[in-house]
Amino acid sequence: MIVTKEKPVEEILEYLAPYKNVLVLGCDGCTQPPRGLKQAKMYAMLIEMAAKLRHKDIKCRAATVAMQCDNYLCSSTVHPQLEGVDAVLSLACGIGVQTFAEVFPDVPVYPGQDTVFAGSQERENGKLYERCKACGDCLLGETGGICPVTACAKGLMNGPCGGCVEGKCEVPYEIRDEKGEVIKMIERDCAWYRIYERLKKLGRLDLYRKYRSPRDRAVSAWPRLLEGV
Amino acid sequence: MLTQAGVKIRSEYCSKCSVCSSICPFEAIFADEKTGELVIDIEKCRICGLCFSSCPSSAIDIAYYDRDSLVNYVKERIRETGMDKLVVRCQSAPLDDSVKDRLKRHGMGEYITLRVPCVGRVPPDFALRMLAIGVRKMAIIPCKGENCRFERGSNIGLLRFSLTRNLLGQLGLEEETLIVIRNLVRAHVDANRCIECGNCIYTCPYNAVHFGSPGAAQVDENACWGCGACVAVCPALAISLDEFNHRSLQQSIIRYAQIIREMKQKNCKPAVLVLHCQWANFPPLNGSGNYSDGNIALLELPCSSAFDPMYVIQALHEGFDGVLIAACKKGECRFEEGNELAEKRMLTLKKLLAQLNLESRVELCFISSKYLGEFDDNVKLFVNRLKPM
Amino acid sequence: MGQAFSNLMKNIAEGKFVYTGELEAHRSTDLSEVIQWAKTLKATGKIVAANVTDNPQSVGALSSLVTSYIVQRETGLETVYQLRCSDRNRLALASDLLGAAALGLKNVLALTGDHPKKGDTPEAMPVFDLDGTQLVELIHKMVYEGRDLSGNEIHGPRPQFNIGAAANPNFKPLEAEVLKLERKAEVGADFFQTQVVFDVNVALEFLDAVSHIKAAFLIGIFPPRSYNQAEYFAKNVPGVQVPKDFLESFKKISELPDKTERRRKIDEYNIEYFADFIKQVKKKPVCKGIHVMAVGYPEVVNPIIEKVEKG
Known part of the structure; x- marks a missing residue:
């Protein structure tokens, strides 16, 4: 799923400063954590409150869409909600925000989230891990189901590198606070070490031994377009 | 800060019969080794009131809803409303539409409601005292026995009321004078709102929520305990609890x-x-x-x-x-x-x-x-x- | 192994046991210190070539291409031009390599390079268009096919490089490292210079494990100047094992009150220890030399080598 994190309220207020009537628009699609109706309602109230504390008057309404990145759904379900709205605060990922902007060229839309990555969720610890770089050239079949493009900090094809010590990567996870400052580092397993171990377990060290020639980066050059879907 | 216990045994009235000790679901009451007096271990106590309602000597005081305040409350309501029908319910047993329908079928359209944490804490003589002050018909709505928040409270309460009903029969009163309808607060999913995020399924401590195949989350009525944890984690406002929507x-x-x-x-x-x-x-x-x-x-x-x-x-x-x-x-x-x-x-x-x-x-x-x-x-x-x- | 273009590789091909040194430029336009150090290495008469580091640990420094060239020009000491994938895509790497060839450099050490987050410019984009192994392939293609990775032809004479790569004898499990080195040799690495090794048994085990690989192996050593430096390796350089005896001896010496005496003893110990170390690894046919990383400690380089040569 697409992982997002909330933007600071301060930043949102700056965006919305010129407007009086704002629609906070959630998305019921794949965003994780979910940014649906409840989040939209919460943010609608939160923004009104924050504005009031700054002696400003912003009126917020809340609504949600099944998938904001679907231009058809976005246009058909949001349209009736836009009556009297000066601006929209989208709680969808960056894709949803852009789709909205395309579908409603006359309505200013602002992101309420920072889109972080495509990742997986570990519910037990409340953690979200980046898992896919959408390179467009999947090689998980050769690497024991572990993506070196994403899980290796250098995206190496022929790892591990010299930065792997006792199975750990030289580049730890960095946990950042709202201001973007690193507040915590968490040790991380070396992706290629894991690939080696997993392929060994699967009896496929031949895949580990194999030399992988340089990737064709043109495949992942952006922006991309798929046709005929 | 006050840390006075909300339940106490008055030793001067206690006959040391040990009924309280044997009925306590939390093993919080025991006889003191030296004096033989019954003592409450307040750390273990969950203040269900079962000891209070079962003490034959009325030696146990409880801070909430003691005998007289229960009776006085109903008396007051009778005086205010003129109604003569009473519903006594556990606080986890909601008066939802199905219960209301059944009450109606029993001729109870309007009634005074007495909500207690657990019907098990209502003393055995309560029903008789109610009749004495003018109540003509009573309904008891306890939780389902297995979901009782106090383990045995619901079943014990029910047992008492059945005995009272027998007694009423012997006194020549109609069986309908005292009816029992079990119910339990439960979660419900509005399938139209569910976005299938799985938060409820992961959060439910009772494994009571599952995805329909295919489709929205569904609550297994028999497994749900009605805690409402799922309601709070639903991002789509798709789950509600009876009485807590x-x-x-x-x-x-x-x-x-x-x-x-x-x-x-x-x-x-x-x-x-x-x-x-x-x-x-x-x-x-x-x-x-x-x-x-x-x-x-x-x-x-x-x-x-x-x-x-x-x-x-x-x-x-x-x-x-x-x-x-x-x-x-x-x-x-x-x-x-x-x-x-x-x-x-x-x-x-x-x-x-x-x-x-x-x-x-x-x-x-x-x-x-x-x-x-x-x-x-x-x-x-x-x-x-x-x-x- | 390919053709021998450099003195380093020619020496190896002739069956000589070689020694390489290391030079490190800084974030400065002044190379006089590096040149001075290169002259010292050259003066030993034992060091056949010296590596020139490329933004080591991702700490920014004067270009290794320029440094390699100037050192070679000013001192006559052959250089091993280190080139990292951290900071350049394949286009930039190829053009730097053409430049290196034009400037007459003959050795390139192809490195993946540290992540920029490890250095002093953590905000930088980590490039890694290629990894170290793929860089070996690029160089090999340029030298032997006259083409880059995309097949574009190099006009005129082809570059003449001997291709080096890094190896880590400390890596565990060794099997994973060996398979990786097989890959690197497969795509054209002529020689490997290894990470620092203190424990001779680690080096010997490694050399046995890579004996089937057709490339020259140069074991990396680092004679420490003080107990603190030795301890630093033991404690802070992950994966490097410093033998207990080694550390304890250094500690004992460090407790001597007289500074000159202390220095003399440390030199003696280093000479004794590393000469013995080299004598042992030298017995392995796949081991073709030693890479001495004694930056700022020239006094011991010559005596160690002389002691080895005396037998």
Whole structure:
């Protein structure tokens, strides 16, 4: 799923400063954590409150869409909600925000989230891990189901590198606070070490031994377009 | 801070029969080795009141809903309303539409409602005393036995009422005079709203929620305990609990806010919403307690795990100066450590509110209804810390 | 192994046991210190070539291409031009390599390079268009096919490089490292210079494990100047094992009150220890030399080598 994190309220207020009537628009699609109706309602109230504390008057309404990145759904379900709205605060990922902007060229839309990555969720610890770089050239079949493009900090094809010590990567996870400052580092397993171990377990060290020639980066050059879907 | 126990054995009346000790579901009552006197270990006690209702010598005092206050309450209601039918219900057994229908079929359209934490705490002579003060028909709505928040309370209560009914039969009264309908608060999913995120399925401590195949989340009625943890984690407002749905809670908050805003203008005291777990605090029968320090509104939750940050933000938005969440003490949750879920959620909420410098306006406290005054003390402490916004 | 273009590789091909040194430029336009150090290495008469580091640990420094060239020009000491993938895509790497060839450099050490987050410019984009092994392939293609990775032809004479790569004898499990080195040799690495090794048994085990690989192995050593430096390796350089005896001896010496005496003893110990170390690894046919990383400690380089040569 697409992982997002909330933007600071301060930043949102700056965006919305010129407007009086704002629609906070959630998305019921794949965003994780979910940014649906409840989040939209919460943010609608939160923004009104924050504005009031700054002696400003912003009126917020809340609504949600099944998938904001679907231009058809976005246009058909949001349209009736836009009556009297000066601006929209989208709680969808960056894709949803852009789709909205395309579908409603006359309505200013602002992101309420920072889109972080495509990742997986570990519910037990409340953690979200980046898992896919959408390179467009999947090689998980050769690497024991572990993506070196994403899980290796250098995206190496022929790892591990010299930065792997006792199975750990030289580049730890960095946990950042709202201001973007690193507040915590968490040790991380070396992706290629894991690939080696997993392929060994699967009896496929031949895949580990194999030399992988340089990737064709043109495949992942952006922006991309798929046709005929 | 007061930590006086809400339940006490008066040794001068105690006959040392040990009924209380054998009936206590929490093994909190034992005979003192030296004196032979029965003693309550308040640490183990969950203040279900089973000992109180079963003591043949009336030697056990309980702080909430003692014999006389129960009777007086009903007397008062009879006088006010002129009604002569009474419904006694567990606080987890909702008067939902199906129960109301059945009551109607038994000729009970209008009635006085007496809501108690557990029907097991109602003394055996209660029904007779009710008849004596003019009640003509009674319905008992206990929780389903296996879901009793006090393990045995529901079944014991029911047993007592069956015995009373036999007695009434022998006295020549109709069997219909006393009816029993079991019910339990449960979660319901609005399939049209469900976005299939799986939060409820992961959060449910009873594995009672599953995805339909294919489609929306479904609650297994037999497995659900009605704690409401799923309600709080649903991002789509798709889950509600009997009696604890978003609409009614939000409306209550708006209604309370109106009243409290008016009061605030008069007395300039901080307005506080207290969302309390219905097991952490038993409000007095005659309404709210005495909180002269502030304008306090109480809203009950089935468990602190049902506390939804949205309510808190709404309350602050509607003009409350602060919101206090009252959860049961650690290890005393009636469900599966729902208070720990509430604690985690509170951390996230505080982080969010900190951006508006409002983080000190919300607080979570862990209390127990078995300590008299603990709830009030925590509320007062919180109110006194707050300054009106 | 390919053709021998450089003195380093020619020496190896002739069956000589070689020694390489290391030079490190800094964030400065002044190379006089590096040149001075290169002259010292050259003066030993034992060091056949010296590596020139490329933004080591991702700490920014004067270009290794320029440094390699100037050192070679000013001192006559052959250089091993280190080139990292951290900071350049394949286009930039190829053009730097053409430049290196034009400037007459003959050795390139192809490195993946540290992540920029490890260095003093953590905000930088980590490039890694290629990894170290793929860089070996690029160089090999340029030298032997006259083309880059995309097949574009190099006009005129082809570059003449001997291709080096890094190896880590400390890596565990060794099997994973060996398979990786097989890959690097497969795509054209002529020689490997290894990470620092203190424990001779680690080096010997490694050399046995890579004996089937057709490339020259140069074991990396680092004679420490003080107990603190030795301890630093033991404690702070992950994966490097410093033998207990080694550390304890250094500690004992460090407790001597007289500074000159202390220095003399440390030199003696280093000479004794590393000469013995080299004598042992030299017995392995796949081991073709030693890479001495004694930056700022020239006094011991010559005596160690002389002691080895005396037998």
